[in-house]
Amino acid sequence: MAKERNPDAAVVSQSAQPGDARSIKKSGVLWGEFAIKSWLASCSFISVVTTIAIVVLLLKETLNFFEHVSPGEFFLGTTWTPLFEPSSFGVLPLVWGTLIVTIGAALLAIPTGLASAIYLSEYAPDRVRRTIKPVLELLAGIPTVVYGYFALTFVTPALRNIFPDIQVFNALSASIVVGIMVLPMVATMSDNALRAVPVSLRQGAYALGATSYEVTTRVVVPAGLSGVMASFLLAISRAIGETMAVTLAAGQTPNMSLSLFESIQTMTSYIVQVSLGDTPSGGVAYQTLFAVATLLFAITLVINIISQMILNRFREVYD
Amino acid sequence: MPLTTEQENRNLLKRHRKARFFALFCATITWSSVVLLAVLLYQVSIEGFRWLDWQFISSFPSRFPERAGIKSALVGTIWLISLVALISIPVGVSTALYLEEFAGNGKISKIIEVNIANLAGVPSIVYGILGLAIFVRFFALERSLISGALTMSLLILPVIIIASREAIKTVPQGIRNAAYSLGATKWQTTWAHVLPASFPGIMTGVILALSRAIGETAPLIMIGAMTFVAFLPEGPMDSFTAMPIQIYNWVSRPQEEFHQLAAAGIIVLLAVLLIMNATAIFIRNRTERRMK
Amino acid sequence: MKYPAALLNKSANVPLLLFVSLLLGSCSGQDESQEAGATDSGALSGVVSLDGSSTVYPISEAVAEEFLTVAPRVRVTVGVSGTGGGFKKFLAQETDINDASRPIKSSEMLEAEASGIEYLEIPVAYDGLSVVISSNNDFVDYLTVQELQLIWQPGSTVDSWDDIRPQWPSEPLRLYGPGTDSGTFDYFTETINGESGASRPDYTASEDDNVLVQGISGDEYALGFFGFAYYVENMDKLKVVPIDGGNGPVIPTETTINNGTYSPLSRPVFIYLNAASMARPEVKAFVDFYIENAGVLASEVGYIALPDDLYQQAKDKVSAL
Numbered sequence: 001m002a003k004e005r006n007p008d009a010a011v012v013s014q015s016a017q018p019g020d021a022r023s024i025k026k027s028g029v030l031w032g033e034f035a036i037k038s039w040l041a042s043c044s045f046i047s048v049v050t051t052i053a054i055v056v057l058l059l060k061e062t063l064n065f066f067e068h069v070s071p072g073e074f075f076l077g078t079t080w081t082p083l084f085e086p087s088s089f090g091v092l093p094l095v096w097g098t099l100i101v102t103i104g105a106a107l108l109a110i111p112t113g114l115a116s117a118i119y120l121s122e123y124a125p126d127r128v129r130r131t132i133k134p135v136l137e138l139l140a141g142i143p144t145v146v147y148g149y150f151a152l153t154f155v156t157p158a159l160r161n162i163f164p165d166i167q168v169f170n171a172l173s174a175s176i177v178v179g180i181m182v183l184p185m186v187a188t189m190s191d192n193a194l195r196a197v198p199v200s201l202r203q204g205a206y207a208l209g210a211t212s213y214e215v216t217t218r219v220v221v222p223a224g225l226s227g228v229m230a231s232f233l234l235a236i237s238r239a240i241g242e243t244m245a246v247t248l249a250a251g252q253t254p255n256m257s258l259s260l261f262e263s264i265q266t267m268t269s270y271i272v273q274v275s276l277g278d279t280p281s282g283g284v285a286y287q288t289l290f291a292v293a294t295l296l297f298a299i300t301l302v303i304n305i306i307s308q309m310i311l312n313r314f315r316e317v318y319d
Numbered sequence: 320m321p322l323t324t325e326q327e328n329r330n331l332l333k334r335h336r337k338a339r340f341f342a343l344f345c346a347t348i349t350w351s352s353v354v355l356l357a358v359l360l361y362q363v364s365i366e367g368f369r370w371l372d373w374q375f376i377s378s379f380p381s382r383f384p385e386r387a388g389i390k391s392a393l394v395g396t397i398w399l400i401s402l403v404a405l406i407s408i409p410v411g412v413s414t415a416l417y418l419e420e421f422a423g424n425g426k427i428s429k430i431i432e433v434n435i436a437n438l439a440g441v442p443s444i445v446y447g448i449l450g451l452a453i454f455v456r457f458f459a460l461e462r463s464l465i466s467g468a469l470t471m472s473l474l475i476l477p478v479i480i481i482a483s484r485e486a487i488k489t490v491p492q493g494i495r496n497a498a499y500s501l502g503a504t505k506w507q508t509t510w511a512h513v514l515p516a517s518f519p520g521i522m523t524g525v526i527l528a529l530s531r532a533i534g535e536t537a538p539l540i541m542i543g544a545m546t547f548v549a550f551l552p553e554g555p556m557d558s559f560t561a562m563p564i565q566i567y568n569w570v571s572r573p574q575e576e577f578h579q580l581a582a583a584g585i586i587v588l589l590a591v592l593l594i595m596n597a598t599a600i601f602i603r604n605r606t607e608r609r610m611k
Numbered sequence: 612m613k614y615p616a617a618l619l620n621k622s623a624n625v626p627l628l629l630f631v632s633l634l635l636g637s638c639s640g641q642d643e644s645q646e647a648g649a650t651d652s653g654a655l656s657g658v659v660s661l662d663g664s665s666t667v668y669p670i671s672e673a674v675a676e677e678f679l680t681v682a683p684r685v686r687v688t689v690g691v692s693g694t695g696g697g698f699k700k701f702l703a704q705e706t707d708i709n710d711a712s713r714p715i716k717s718s719e720m721l722e723a724e725a726s727g728i729e730y731l732e733i734p735v736a737y738d739g740l741s742v743v744i745s746s747n748n749d750f751v752d753y754l755t756v757q758e759l760q761l762i763w764q765p766g767s768t769v770d771s772w773d774d775i776r777p778q779w780p781s782e783p784l785r786l787y788g789p790g791t792d793s794g795t796f797d798y799f800t801e802t803i804n805g806e807s808g809a810s811r812p813d814y815t816a817s818e819d820d821n822v823l824v825q826g827i828s829g830d831e832y833a834l835g836f837f838g839f840a841y842y843v844e845n846m847d848k849l850k851v852v853p854i855d856g857g858n859g860p861v862i863p864t865e866t867t868i869n870n871g872t873y874s875p876l877s878r879p880v881f882i883y884l885n886a887a888s889m890a891r892p893e894v895k896a897f898v899d900f901y902i903e904n905a906g907v908l909a910s911e912v913g914y915i916a917l918p919d920d921l922y923q924q925a926k927d928k929v930s931a932l
Contacts, residue, residue, distance in 0.1 A: 029504055030504075032506070033504050033505065033506050036506050037417075037421055037506070039413065040413045040414070040416055040417035040421060041417055041421070041422075043409075043410045043411075043413035043414045043417065044413075044414045044417045044418060044422070044431055046410060046414070046476070047414060047431065047434055047435050047438060047476065047477070047480070048431060048434060050438060050449075050473055050476075051434050051437065051438060053449060053453060054438075054441065054445060054449055057448065057449060057452060058445075081812045083791035083792065083808060084765065084791060084808055084809070084810055084812050085765065085806050085807075085808045085809040085810075086765060086809075112348050112352065115344065115345045115348040115349070116345070116348055116349040116352060118345045119342075119345035119346050119348070119349040120349065122342075122345075123342050123345060123346060124346075124349075130604065132349060132353060133600075134596055134597070134600050135353055135356060136352060136353075136356075137523075137526050137527065137530065137596055137600075138356065138530075138589070138592065138593065138596065139352070139356050139359075140526075140527055140530045140531070141529075141530030141531075141533060141534060141589070141592040141596065142359070142534065142589065142592075143533070143534030143535075143536070143562075143563045143566065143585070143588060144534055144535070144536070145534075145536060145563060145566060145567050145570065146359075146363055146534075146566075146585055149363075149570065150359055150362060150363065152822060152825070153362065154358075154359075154362050167815070168815065168822070168825065168826040168829070169815060169817070169822075169826075180355065180359075183352060184527070185527060187349075187352075188523055188526075188527065189482060189485065189523065189524075189527075192485070192486065192489075192519065192520045192523050193485060193489070196486075196489030196520070198491070211334045211335050211337065211338035212338045212341070212342060213334070213337050213338035213341040213342075214334070214338070216341070226485065226488065227485045227488070227489065230481055230482075230484075230485050233436060233439075233481075234439055234478065234481055234482075236440075237436070237439040237440030238439070238440075238531075240440050240442075241440050241441060241442040241443060242442075243442060243443065243444060243537055244536060244537065244567075247818070248819070248822070251815060251816060251817060252790055252816045252817065252818070253812075253813070253814075253815065253816060263815060268442040268444070271442060271444050271445070272442075272444045272537050273790060273791075273792060273818070274792065275444055275447070275448060275537075275541060275696070276444075276537065276540060276541065276692060276693050276696055276792075277693045277695055277696065277790070277791075277792025277793070277818075279695050279792055283718060293442070293445055296441075296442070297437070297441065297445075300437055300440035300441070301433070301437050303440075304433050304436040304437050304440070305433055307436070308429070308432065308433050308436065380672065380676075381672075381676055382669060382672055382673040382676060382908075382911065382912055455705075456703075461705075462705065540690070540691065540692060541692075543662075543690065543692075543700070543705065544690070545660075545662075545688040545689060545690045546668065546672075546689055546690055546691045547668075547671070547672045547675055547676075547687070547688060547689035548688050549675065549676070549679055549686070549687065550686050558658075558660070558686075558688050564691075568665075568668070568691060570819075570821070571665065571818075571819050571820070571821060572669070572821075573820065573821065573824075573840045573841040573843070573844035573845070573913060574844055574913075575844065578821075
C-alpha cells in the first residue's frame with residue numbers, strides 16, 4: 001500500500017505499483033539505480049588509481065637507485081649515512097627505528113584505547129560519555145608539531161627524573177607521544193563498534209548471571225571485534241606514518257642500539273628530511289628517499305594482508 | 320560434586336569484585352587520558368595567552384612579534400578544511416557504501432580493501448610528493464588552495480572509508496531485509512535506512528579525518544604552501560598558507576617572543592578544531608541511538 | 612528515525628555559519644592596504660614568489676613586509692622548502708627568487724643550463740656560524756680550525772675533551788649540530804673538513820636550532836654550532852667559543868663578521884634571481900628594494916649586513932641585465 005511505503009523514497013513515481021515491472025522501468029528508478037551505482041563504483045576506483053600512481057612514482061626512482069647501490073648493501077647493511085661523505089646505504093637502522101616507535105606506540109595506545117572504549121560504552125553515564133568522547137577526539141586533532149614539542153619540553157624532562165641517563169632525543173619519548181596521538185583513534189572507533197553490539201546480547205548474558213566483566217570480555221568485545229581490530233590497524237598505520245612528532249622527539253640519528261634512551265630515526269622521518277631538505281634532485285642521495293618509501297610501502301602492505309586474513313576469521317555478523 | 324551454597328556465594332562475590340575492579344580500572348584509564356589532555360593543553364597554551372587578542376587574529380605575519388598575526392593562516396586553514404570536507408566526505412562515504420552494499424565479496428573487493436588499508440599507512444609526505452607531481456605539475460593547478468585540498472583529501476580518504484565501512488557494517492541486516500520486502504530498491508534502502516543508521520559512525524570517521532588534515536604541515540609545504548602571505552585568498556586557485564605551517568615557522572625562530580606567538584597560534588588552531596568537532600558531534604548526537 | 616534531514620536542523624547551522632562568514636569575509640579582498648606615499652611603485656601589481664632556505668627566510672620576510680608599504684598591490688609570498696627544495700622549484704620555474712644559505716651546486720647549475728634558465732646570484736647578508744658551549748663550561752678558552760677539524764672529521768676518534776688538549780678534563784665530548792640537509796651543515800663541513808657533507812655521523816643532529824640550544828645549554832660537556840642569530844638570542848645560556856683561523860682567536864660579533872676578521876666561519880647567504888622573471892616590473896622593483904634594504908633589515912633579524920661595496924656590486928649586476 002502506498003501509505004506504508006517509505007515517504008522519503010521520492011524516486012518512485014505515483015503510477016508504480018509493486019510487481020508492475022513495465023511501470024517501474026518507465027518511472028526511471030532502475031536508470032537512477034544504475035547511475036548511482038556507477039558513481040559509487042568510480043569513487044572506489046579513485047583509491048585504486050591513487051595506489052597505482054604512488055607505486056609508479058616510487059618505483060621509477062627506486063629502480064634508478066638500485067642501479068647505483070646493490071640490494072644486498074641496502075637490505076642487509078647496518079649503517080645508514082647516505083648524506084654524509086663517505087656514504088653508506090644500509091637501511092636496517094631506519095627499519096629498526098620505525099619498529100621501536102610503532103610497537104612502543106601500539107603498546108601504549110591499544111590497551112589504553114580499548115579500556116577507554118569499554119568504559120565509555122559499558123560503564124559511563126550518557127552525559128559523561130558525551131563530554132569525554134569529544135575531549136578524546138580533540139587529542140586527535142592537535143597538530144603533530146605540537147606533540148613533538150610536548151615531547152621535548154615535558155615528556156623528556158619528566159622521563160629524565162626517572163631515568164637520569166636519558167638523552168635529549170630519545171626513542172621512548174617518541175613512542176609515548178605517538179601513542180598518545182593515536183589513542184583517540186582506538187578509543188573512539190572501538191567505542192562505536194562496541195555500542196553497535198545489540199543490547200539483547202548483553203541482556204542475555206546478564207540473565208545467565210554473568211558479571212559485567214564477563215559480559216564485556218566474553219560477549220561484547222568479541223562481538224564488536226571487527227570494528228575494534230579495524231581501529232587497531234588504523235592506529236598502527238598512523239603510527240608508522242608519523243613524522244614530525246617523531247623527528248622532534250627522537251632526533252634524526254639512525255641507530256641500531258637496543259637502548260630506548262638514545263636518538264633514532266624512522267623511515268618516515270628520513271623521507272621528510274630529504275624531501276624538504278637541501279639534497280639536490282637526481283643524485284643517489286635524493287633517490288634514497290624513494291627507495292625507503294617503497295620499502296615502507298611494501299612492509300605496510302604485508303602487514304595489511306596478514307591482518308585482513310586474521311580479521312576475516314573473526315568477523316561475526318548479527319541480525 | 321556440586322558446590323555448596325557457601326562456595327557458590329564466595330565465587331559470586333569474587334567475580335563481582337573482579338567486575339567492579341575492572342570497571343574502576345577502565346574508568347581510571349579514561350580519566351587519565353582526559354587529565355593528560357588537560358596537561359598538554361595547559362603546557363602549550365600557557366605561554367600564548369598573553370599574545371591572544373584581536374590584533375593577533377587580524378594581522379598578517381611580521382618580523383616584529385608585536386605586530387605579527389595569524390590572519391592569513393587562519394583564513395587559509397578554513398578555506399582548506401572546507402574544500403577538503405567538500406571533496407573527501409562524498410567520495411569517502413560513496414566508496415564505503417559501494418564496497419559494503421553494492422560490491423560483491425569477490426577478489427576485486429578484497430583487493431580494494433587491502434589497498435585502502437595500505438593507503439592509510441602511507442606517510443603524509445608521500446602524498447605531498449604525489450600531489451606535487453599530479454596536481455601542481457601534471458594538472459597545472461599551481462601552488463593553490465585546490466592543489467592543497469586535493470592532496471589532503473587523498474591523504475584522509477582512507478580514514479573516512481575505513482570508519483564509514485565499519486559503521487555501515489554494524490547496521491543490522493534485518494533493517495535492509497524489511498525494506499527490500501516492501502519493494503524498495505537497493506539504493507532506496509541505502510539512502511533511506513542504512514545511511515541514517517550508520518551516520519554516527521561515519522561522523523566519527525569524518526571527525527578523525529578532518530582533525531588529522533587540519534594539523535598536517537609536511538605535505539602542504541611540499542606542494543607549495545607559503546609561509547609568508549600578506550593577503551587573503553580570494554578563490555581556490557590562489558596561493559595560501561595554513562596555521563600549522565605558520566606555527567612551525569614561529570617555533571623554529573630564535574626569539575622567545577615568537578615561541579609564545581606559536582603557542583597563541585596553537586590555541587587558535589585548537590579553537591577552530593573545537594568548533595569543527597562540535598558541529599560534527601552535534602550532528603552525531605542527534606542521529607545516534609542504540610540498536611536493539 | 613532521523614533522516615539526513617537532521618542536517619537541515621537550524622541550530623546545527625550556527626557553527627557552520629561562523630565558518631561561512633569567515634570565508635565570505637576573506638572574499639572582500641585585501642584588508643591590509645597601507646597607502647604609503649604615492650610613489651609610482653604604488654601602482655604596481657602582480658605576484659612575486661620566493662621560496663627556499665629557512666635561514667634566509669627571516670630576511671626575505673622582513674623585506675616583503677616592508678615592500679608592502681611602498682607597493683601595496685603587489686603580492687609577495689615566501690615559502691620555506693629548504694635551499695635544495697627551493698632550487699628544485701626555482702629550476703622548474705615555479706618561483707621567481709630562491710633563498711639560499713649556500714651557493715648553487717654544480718648539479719643544479721647543470722640542470723639550469725639544461726632547462727635554459729638564466730639566473731643571477733646576489734649575496735644579501737652574512738651569517739656567522741658560532742661554535743657554542745654551555746655557560747657552565749669554564750675550561751674552553753678558544754679553538755683552532757685544526758682542532759675543529761680533528762673533532763668533526765669523518766672517522767674521528769675524539770671522544771673526550773682531553774683528546775683535543777691533554778690539559779682539559781677527561782669527560783666525554785657530546786656533539787650537537789644541524790642536520791645534514793641544512794646549508795649551515797654544508798658550509799661548516801666544507802670549510803672545516805674540506806668537503807661538503809664530510810663529517811662524523813655520531814652527533815646529535817636537529818633541523819631546529821632551538822632544540823640544539825636546549826641540548827647544549829643543559830650539558831656542561833657539550834659542543835655544537837649553529838647560526839649567529841640563535842646564539843645572540845640565548846647569550847644567557849650559552850658561551851661562544853672564539854675561533855682561531857690563523858690570526859688569533861676571534862669572537863663572532865656584528866663587527867668581526869662584517870669586516871671578515873671572524874673567519875673562516877662567516878658565510879654569505881644569497882638570493883638567486885630568475886633572469887626571465889626580472890622582465891616583470893614588480894619583480895625588478897622588489898629586487899631593487901631588497902638589495903637597497905637588506906643591510907638594515909638583516910641586522911634587525913639577527914644577521915649581519917654586508918660591506919657597502921658588495922651591495923653596490925649587486926646593484927650593478929642587476930642593472931646590467
